[in-house]
Every structure is written in C-alpha cells, then in structure tokens.
Amino acid sequence: MQERRRTPRRRSYIGATIVFNNRCSTIDCLIRDMSDGGARLIFSDTINAPEQFDLVINKMGETRRVQMAWRQADQAGVTFLKQSAVELAAQEHARRLREVEADRTALRARVTELLGRE
Template identity: 30%
Template sequence: MQDRRQGVRDKVLYGGVAEINERGSTMDCVVRNINEHGACVEFGAAERVPEEMKLTVARKGRSYLARLIWRQANKVGLAFRIMTSDTPVSDLDERLRRSEIKKRQLQRRIRELLGQG
C-alpha cells in the first residue's frame, strides 16, 4: 500500500479523548502515531466513530479538529483540519460560540411559531 502522508509520523502511545458530537459526548482512545497533519488512533469500538470529531491529546497539550480518512478494525486514520492550543479558555470560547448559534436558531424558530399562531 502506498503511503500518501504529507510527512513522517512519530510513533507514540498517548492517551486521547475524541469529542464526537456537539453535545460533548466523548470516547477515550489511544494515539498510535501523529504529526501536524494527522494521526492513527485506536478506539474500543471504531464503528461508532463519526466522520468528524475533535481529538484532544493532553500529553501534547493540543486539540485537533479531525476528519476520518480510513477505518480498519478498531483503528482509524485522521486528517487534522485545525490545530488549537488546549486551554480551558479556548474550549469555553468554542462552547460559548456554539451556544450562541443555537440560541439564535431557537429565537428564530420561536418568532416563526408565534407569527404562525
């Protein structure tokens, strides 16, 4: 099989946490190799892994927005879209941003329902 990676990956054994939806659901995982463009990650049940997720690797102090590239048994290959510093402030900022978007959507829906009633 031809390796199409943009760079060499470091073989590691890091614990990670994948945030798998907007509600904050998480799955623990093991990062097997990683570089700035992607990683090979092992899950207990890879069939439940979504196409996009946020992967946090505490040992590196980083969070990555990742897209699933391949799946084989309980391992998946991820491509990183954005790398962010894993600080509580940035996490709170992201949660606040998502909350404000949902609030605006709900307010629009309430106005629509009141206008129809």
C-alpha cells in the same frame, strides 16, 4: 507499498479523547502514530464516530479538529483540519487558564499549610 503521507509519521503512545455531539459524547482512544498532518487512533472496541470531530490530546493539552480518513475495526486514521486564528487563540487562552487555575490551587494549599503551622 508506497507511502502517501506528505509528512513523516512518528510512533507514539498518547492518550486522547474523541469529542462530538456538542461535547456530549466522548470516546477514549490511543494515538499510535502521528504526523503534522494526521494520526492513527486505536480504540478498545469498534466505534461509531462522525466523519469530523474534536480530538483532545491529553498529554499535550491540545484539541484538534479532525476529519476521518479511513477506519477499520478498532482503529482509524484522521487528518488534522486547519484551525482559524480565533480557534487557535481560544485554545491558547484555555491552556493558559488551566495553568493559572492549577497554580492558584497549589498556592491556596500552600497558604492553608502555612497558616495551619502557626
């Protein structure tokens, strides 16, 4: 069988979440292989997802807009859609905000610990 992908795929085992319906609906999945252009997703059961949705890649702290390329019973192939500069900036801002909030929580716990020792 001839490979039709423009970029080589890499095997992976990364948890992800499909988000759609104005962020009201989610489906957990597993990314089994990924390339710069798309990914193959595995589900625990057959799913009913729209043709386009957001894919939240948990390990990377990244959200990508994707288009369904194909689907079979418990798996699907998706193509990553190009993101605008505004979307990329918003994602980076959200990622940095999560980091700062985690730092703040850790510092607050440390201050509480130090004050409790006196």
